[in-house]
Amino acid sequence: MSRPQYRRSAFFRFAVALPLLLAALSGLLLWPIYREAVDHIRAQVHAAIERDSWDLEVEFHENGIDGLISAIEQRQARQLDPSTVYLLIDASGIVLAGSLARWPAGVARQDRAWAEFRTDQGEQAEVQVFQLFGQRWMLVGRRSPLASFDRSLALQLAWTVAGMFALSALAAAWFSARLRRRLRGLAQDAEAIRAGDLGRRLWLSPSQDEIDDLAERFNRTFADLERLVDGARQVSSHLAHDLRRPLQAARQHLEELAHRSNLDGPARHAIEASLAEIDQLLGTFAALLRLARLQAGGFERSSEWIDLDRVVADAVELYTPVAQAAGHQLRAALVPCRLQGDRHLWFQLLQNLIENALNHGHSDIDIELQASGELSVRDHGPGVPPESLPHLGERFYRADPARSAPGIGIGLALAQAIAEHHGASLSFENAQPGLRARVSPHE
């Protein structure tokens, strides 16, 4: 399957959109929880700092600056809490105690203010600033656990989202692959029906789901269509079949009459004309029956290998004098082409296309055969109105409303049936000037 076709697929879009949506949704849901957790942690840190600073304040009030310094040193030495941050400086900024080398940049000297800064080791720290008697300043704080919390939480969040994405993508892909396979099966069935296998029905799965429900409705429609088409076909082939006998009898009577009585003049002419008319009608019936038999699949597809270029050359040879007698040329550009089929039917197809071109084109005819089996017969006549093009291969269709040209519209229908019998299609296009009939093998 090519790329653009893939992108156009509803299932492909579904398989991408669903996980994206799920990921966005989970992000949206987890965000407030994350915020709340962060606020909670910050409040805890603040509470711990406040407890600590209260103790240190008490120490300062009771034992003075020396007591404070030793209390800070004691705390650091005991390492009860490795995340603690202390700093005590005097008025000139000299460090009296604490774990920091100097007053951190960006922290304002304002009593009881909260501040955040980054240590020399690059850790985030949360501190409270105190002004002590004698222009001394103290920082009490904690290295913030928020950064690592953020990191691990973000990591977890990312994994969760990625996992969800992967799971839902897998699920969507599996689901859509299944559906696509089913739809492809249905499409194949539909294509087969379109190609003329009217007895075929859409496949129904055992699950009897909505798709089966729809397929069953289509199947009922197909059954109705098949009945109608069969009816129409049977009417004409029954007519052809049933009318053949009485016509044949009439023909025999006339022929005997002509044979026995040595008639002359107008009577003989009348009989001969009637015989010719009856023969034409019988010929039409024979063509109709042959068409019906082809369409009903009554011919076995021949597996004999034939040289189609030979068959085309024979047809060209047969019709060249006919075209020349009418003052036209029959030109052929042929390349060797071997395929499996029935040479008699192919000859009939060519004959019908060439006769159509001769009778309606009244002009030179170009016949081309390609190695792929693509065959075209083109005249240089007036062509047909564009709206007639799709109907030319239909039984009894006449592009010429005045019905002045000979024939009853069976030749091209027969040609189309023969093409389809060989797994090809017959189409028509205006070649400006002229009409081009094209036989193209499927695939």
Next chain:
Amino acid sequence: MRVLVVEDDRHTREFIQRALLESGYTVDAVGNGRDGLFLATTEPHDLIVLDRMLPQVDGLTILRTLRASKITTPVLVLSALGDVDDRVDGLRAGGDDYLVKPFALTELLARIEALLRRPRGGELSTETTQLRVADLELDRLKRVVRRGDRRIELQPKEFQLLEYLMRHSDQVVTRTMLLEAVWDYHFDPKTNVIDVHISNLRQKVDKDARRALIHTVRGVGYRLGLEAD
């Protein structure tokens, strides 16, 4: 000449019988396969006209039985089945010609005559390389045609047409017989294609000649010979 007609449709049988009687043949006519097989194996006939679909014993079975018993009487198979495969079946079963119903009486008579005049059983004459009718000569090996002193250049199909006509000289040959013999396709052209080919051939063969050799037999086909119809 004695002809056996095996045809179950009474109307068609009597029609063929009357026509053959009028053309001077002796006719045995039966309406079912069993009688047909009996007569064909017990009485000598010059030709058998055999319908393909018959009650009791069908036409192709009769044909196979005859051929299996080494009876080589020419058989013309009549059939309502006109498609190529049916035709091939008919000829493969041992038929000498195959005519699709409905047919024209003239077509039937022309084919019967052609079958009766055909040289029987592997005589050398079918392989004759030189054909001659009046002052018209055809050499199959050299592929040369002469009318008197004049050499005639022919297209391949024209050569084949002329050869067929000369092989059946002084016989009526129908258009369908010509098509089947020369083109080897089974089909039914609507325009008179064959007439155009014959007209070209006639131009070349009878041009400047004192007597025409190719004659049109109205409503039937053509005949090659000195005698006009």
